[in-house]
Amino acid sequence: MTHLPTPPPLQMNSLWQLVNWLLRPVHYLEQARRQTGNTFTVAFGWWDILTFTCDPIVVEAVLRQSDQLKVGTNVALLAPLLGENSLLTLEGDRHRQHRKLLMPPFHGERMKAYASVMITATEEHFVTLPRDRPVDVFHLMQQISFEVILKAIFGLKPGSRTTEVSRRLLEMLKILSSPLRSSLILVKPLQQDWGRWSPWGRMQWQRRQLFQVLQAEIDARRQQPEGEDILSLLMSAQDEVGVGLSDGEIMDEMLTFLIAGYETTAISLAWALYWVYARADVRERLRTELAGLGENPEPMAIARLPYLNAVCQEVLRWSSPAPVIFPRSGPNPVQLGPYLLPAQRRIVVCTYLLHRNPALYPQPEQFRPERFLDWKPAPYEFLPFGAGARLCIGYAFAQFELKLVLATVLQQYDLELVNVSPSRLARRGVNLAPQGGIPCRVTPRKVLSLSH
Numbered sequence: 001m002t003h004l005p006t007p008p009p010l011q012m013n014s015l016w017q018l019v020n021w022l023l024r025p026v027h028y029l030e031q032a033r034r035q036t037g038n039t040f041t042v043a044f045g046w047w048d049i050l051t052f053t054c055d056p057i058v059v060e061a062v063l064r065q066s067d068q069l070k071v072g073t074n075v076a077l078l079a080p081l082l083g084e085n086s087l088l089t090l091e092g093d094r095h096r097q098h099r100k101l102l103m104p105p106f107h108g109e110r111m112k113a114y115a116s117v118m119i120t121a122t123e124e125h126f127v128t129l130p131r132d133r134p135v136d137v138f139h140l141m142q143q144i145s146f147e148v149i150l151k152a153i154f155g156l157k158p159g160s161r162t163t164e165v166s167r168r169l170l171e172m173l174k175i176l177s178s179p180l181r182s183s184l185i186l187v188k189p190l191q192q193d194w195g196r197w198s199p200w201g202r203m204q205w206q207r208r209q210l211f212q213v214l215q216a217e218i219d220a221r222r223q224q225p226e227g228e229d230i231l232s233l234l235m236s237a238q239d240e241v242g243v244g245l246s247d248g249e250i251m252d253e254m255l256t257f258l259i260a261g262y263e264t265t266a267i268s269l270a271w272a273l274y275w276v277y278a279r280a281d282v283r284e285r286l287r288t289e290l291a292g293l294g295e296n297p298e299p300m301a302i303a304r305l306p307y308l309n310a311v312c313q314e315v316l317r318w319s320s321p322a323p324v325i326f327p328r329s330g331p332n333p334v335q336l337g338p339y340l341l342p343a344q345r346r347i348v349v350c351t352y353l354l355h356r357n358p359a360l361y362p363q364p365e366q367f368r369p370e371r372f373l374d375w376k377p378a379p380y381e382f383l384p385f386g387a388g389a390r391l392c393i394g395y396a397f398a399q400f401e402l403k404l405v406l407a408t409v410l411q412q413y414d415l416e417l418v419n420v421s422p423s424r425l426a427r428r429g430v431n432l433a434p435q436g437g438i439p440c441r442v443t444p445r446k447v448l449s450l451s452h
């Protein structure tokens with residue numbers, strides 16, 4: 001194995017690489033692949049050396065060897081924000097045990113219960129939009145994504161505690177959407193609690209405030225009949241030997257769902273609306289497919305529509321909201337296809353480049369949902385939600401929301417894009433989002449609603 005080469009380095013000044021990675025990630029990634037191929041080693045400053053890959057063979061080797069290559073210390077910095085009991089920071093048996101308890105509310109028949117929340121949130125937000133000036137669809141989708149999380153995941157009903165929880169949750173999100181504040185918090189030496197006026201001290205204080213109101217919500221919920229939201233289901237979830245999650249564990253996981261699910265979903269929703277209203281052929285085909293379900297179609301029937309499914313897959317491929325998954329590393333050298341990854345070297349699966357690989361997706365910059373009708377990617381060729389032991393727990397939830405929001409808007413509204421050429425994909429924290437938003441004029445079509 002030792003005769004195998006290590007992944008080739010990108011020939012570029014390391015500080016310049018860091019600047020480009022932070023400010024022009026898409027341009028940087030494409031340049032790196034053109035120069036070195038599908039697996040390459042980068043240096044972000046002299047202190048941070050990582051290997052990136054978008055080669056399906058290497059990707060499969062990384063994700064299948066989760067016992068060797070772990071997220072481990074690579075996400076440890078997130079622990080003070082998300083907590084010690086977050087799926088994103090747990091490893092090994094505790095990670096498996098938490099996943100087992102957390103999975104059921106996110107799958108199968110449970111989805112039906114969330115449909116009306118998703119459709120109602122869309123209808124309520126669209127009905128109040130101004131008709132005389134453009135609105136930013138990305139901002140609107142952030143509001144809808146947040147509301148769906150509050151109602152379907154946290155099960156919050158109108159009331160003063162809900163206002164307080166949602167205010168505190170928004171404060172936590174603000175920390176992550178500001179590149180400066182999030183980097184101040186995620187740099188280990190700056191994790192110093194110098195009171196509420198230091199970034200770290202303030203974040204810790206905000207987290208404590210949030211958990212106080214969440215604890216009050218959990219206590220109140222115990223006095224009520226069990227709801228259908230995810231928080232209620234987790235409060236009663238037990239494994240085969242009758243062990244459930246403590247309140248502290250539940251709160252860490254709830255915050256994780258918000259942070260992992262809010263922005264990624266909003267970005268996909270925004271791009272879905274962009275493409276559907278930029279392309280009359282896609283929009284008409286979708287409307288014809290939806291009309292085939294008759295008046296008041298069932299949400300589960302909508303979710304099964306093949307062309308709508310292909311459009312959503314293409315949105316996730318084209319936009320890759322999470323352009324990389326968390327770095328993995330291990331204590332020993334590991335063979336990854338034709339390469340040897342040195343011990344402790346961090347490897348990053350780059351979904352953005354994987355989804356733009358012309359050998360897999362001809363003319364990758366074009367939006368062509370048909371590619372997903374005629375062809376099914378192999379398991380490690382399409383990874384918007386990751387794969388393996390850390391596959392996104394919200395993948396079915398997010399895709400259901402994508403389909404229902406898109407169907408609701410298509411049936412009831414026309415959107416006129418202010419800029420028809422697509423906005424660029426720009427860094428927003430760890431995600432790629434539409435730069436400058438997606439301004440649109442919104443006009444109602446005719447009154448027709450989905451059953452919910």
Ligand code: HEM
Nearest residue numbers: 087257260261264265325326384385386390392393394398
């Ligand atoms: C379009 C929307 C979404 C995208 C593109 C997305 C993407 C991803 C990806 C790529 C991963 C894997 C990270 C890795 O392997 O390092 C992941 C993990 C995760 N996602 Fe999502 N996600 C989305 C929505 C959601 C939603 C709605 C939730 C929850 C409500 C959620 C919760 C999580 C959690 C908890 C994990 C960690 C799983 C684990 O480590 O076991 N995500 N997501």
